[in-house]
Amino acid sequence: MTCSVAIISKDNSPLYVLAADMDKETELQYNFHSALDIVDEKSSNTANKNFDSFLGMLYATELYKIYGYMTNTKIKFILIVDSLNSALRENEVRNIFRSLHVEYTNYISNPFTIPNEPIFSKSFDKNIRNICKA
Template sequence: MACSVAIISKDNSPLYVLAADIEKEIELQYCFHSALDIVEEKSNTANKNPDTRDLFLGLLYATELYKIYGYMTNTKIKFILIVDSLNSAFRENEIRAMFRSIHIEYVNYISNPFIIPNEQIFSKTFDRNIRNICKV
């Protein structure tokens, strides 16, 4: 089970944030913002090596309570996933699959001609689908 998911725009503003535990939402947002620095660092390193096409950034960092993973699309939209450190049930391939599913949901959402790109996501359908993917 993922603790939290965030979709961040290319200018680092949050488009969508899902926290499983509302009481820890501020702490999780701090983790998201800390992870953005690492995402930027990894993306700059990846830009120097054009052979790297993997969107999955891997484990960004870990704390005593959480493991923070990152994924960045070709359009610089960032997905951050926070999982409980005590839950060792997640393997890297499962995290990758979650990110791919979240990416597909985001593409389906953004393909709607009636939404405004780079605006916060308030869709109940999108929220329900992300909750199902992340088992929140």
């Protein structure tokens, strides 16, 4: 499975971006930013209801399916997968987001980590890449 991941702060600034295909990085960045508008819309609609971190599929294009996840602290995870991967089920996407959230939590739990700063950790990057390959 080819996937791209963005972790976005509560202020909508990118903390971490993994572009699976560097040739299409600009297009992926556009999709990440477009997805943020939908995440904000969905999060404001669910403010009074039971909160579910998994926001589901935000939208689809000819090439990609874009999924969203938002933590209680308003950290947003955007996942972009190939539309050709029709075998990917919602339950699997939920598990990917849970793994990404656990990895982010482990990273941010480090006392030397500065919250809301871009992530440049090589071990974090390696772990995120492993999650995407699974």
